[in-house]
Every structure is written in C-alpha cells, then in structure tokens.
Amino acid sequence: MSGRGQGSIAGARGTRALLGLGVAGLLAVQSGCAATAMRGGEGTENPNLDRPAMSVTLDRDDITYLVADYLKSLEASPFWQDTIKTAPQPPVVTIWPIQNATTQHLDDQMLTLLSSIETSLVNTNRVRVVARSRQDELVQEIGVQHGSAFDPATAQRYGRQLGAQYFFTGKITSVDERLNNTRRVQYTLFLQVLDVETGLIRFQNEVSRSKAVKG
Numbered sequence: 001m002s003g004r005g006q007g008s009i010a011g012a013r014g015t016r017a018l019l020g021l022g023v024a025g026l027l028a029v030q031s032g033c034a035a036t037a038m039r040g041g042e043g044t045e046n047p048n049l050d051r052p053a054m055s056v057t058l059d060r061d062d063i064t065y066l067v068a069d070y071l072k073s074l075e076a077s078p079f080w081q082d083t084i085k086t087a088p089q090p091p092v093v094t095i096w097p098i099q100n101a102t103t104q105h106l107d108d109q110m111l112t113l114l115s116s117i118e119t120s121l122v123n124t125n126r127v128r129v130v131a132r133s134r135q136d137e138l139v140q141e142i143g144v145q146h147g148s149a150f151d152p153a154t155a156q157r158y159g160r161q162l163g164a165q166y167f168f169t170g171k172i173t174s175v176d177e178r179l180n181n182t183r184r185v186q187y188t189l190f191l192q193v194l195d196v197e198t199g200l201i202r203f204q205n206e207v208s209r210s211k212a213v214k215g
Contacts, residue, residue: 066189069207079203094130096169159196184212
C-alpha cells in the first residue's frame with residue numbers, strides 16, 4: 001500500500017476518533033445539564049428548600065410569616081384577652097374576601113393567604129370559623145367579588161346570614177422600588193376585626209415583609 005493510502009486510512013481513523021470524542025463530550029454536557037427533580041420540606045433531604053426567595057413575588061414563606069406575626073399581635077390584644085377568651089362559648093367569625101391592592105396578579109397567593117388565616121384562627125381553639133365553602137356559596141349568592149373592597153352594609157347582611165359575630169377583613173398592599181440594578185418590594189398585610197352588629201372596629205394591625213432582587 002502506498003504512503004498516500006496509509007495516510008488516508010490514518011486520517012479517516014483520526015477523524016472517526018475525534019467525532020467519537022465529540023459525541024461523547026456532547027452527551028456528557030447534555031447529561032450534566034439535565035433537569036433534576038427534588039423534594040423539599042420537613043422530613044426530606046432538603047428541609048430548607050422553600051426558604052430561599054425565588055423572586056420578589058409573594059410566596060408561601062412570606063404568607064406564613066405575615067399571618068403568624070398578625071396572629072401574635074391579635075392574641076396579645078385587649079380585645080382577644082378581654083372579649084374572646086372570656087366569652088361563654090367561642091364566638092363565630094368569618095373572613096371577608098381579602099383585597100389584593102397590589103399591582104400584581106396574586107390569585108393563588110390570595111387563596112393561600114385566606115387558608116392560612118382560617119387555619120391559624122381555627123387552631124387557637126378560641127373562635128369558631130365559618131367554613132370557606134359556606135362563605136364562598138354566600139359570596140356568590142349576594143354577588144360579592146373575591147378581592148373586592150369591604151362594604152359595611154353588605155358585610156353586615158353577609159355576617160348575619162352566616163351567624164357570625166365578628167368579621168376579619170383587610171387588604172394586602174405593596175410598594176415597588178428600583179435603584180440601579182436592585183428591585184425591592186415591600187408587602188403589607190392590613191387586617192381588621194369588626195363587630196357584625198355595630199360595624200365597630202375591635203382590633204386592627206398591619207405587618208410587613210420586604211423582598212429584593214439584584215442584577
């Protein structure tokens with residue numbers, strides 16, 4: 001075989017080898033970039049998976065903090081200590097649809113917020129909370145939109161039909177600020193407790209949570 005023929009064969013083999021290495025490298029890269037699923041939360045290998053902020057949007061950790069902080073103030077208030085805890089039997093309370101007064105679409109977060117408030121109140125064992133399913137039925141009957149502003153006249157009618165003595169109502173607001181490459185959003189949960197019969201405010205408080213992203 002001539003030197004030219006041997007050179008061609010060697011060149012072909014070299015090309016095939018390089019192609020093989022290229023394919024292997026590509027597969028390795030693709031394998032390394034493949035999405036990895038994982039579980040998080042208590043009892044898993046990633047108990048703190050939900051802790052880091054993924055964005056400036058309100059998340060479950062923020063909601064848990066806001067509700068817990070509000071409830072702490074509520075339970076320490078004279079209204080709770082002198083009226084709720086001394087009542088002959090736990091009073092009936094209901095939650096008016098909380099208003100989303102931010103510029104964001106927070107439909108899922110608002111549902112989570114309502115559920116968190118309801119659960120927290122039930123677990124105090126000091127009040128009886130009207131089930132969300134019953135409240136939703138009545139909301140539809142009287143034509144109240146979820147997230148709508150509180151209307152005293154409608155609320156009084158609503159509360160009486162539910163047999164409630166007190167209303168929890170309020171809104172969540174946000175202040176969105178930007179400076180250079182940093183964006184900060186400050187969320188505030190404002191909640192009141194109103195007497196169904198008189199419309200008087202028995203307790204109110206607001207709690208805040210800030211989130212920021214850089215870059």
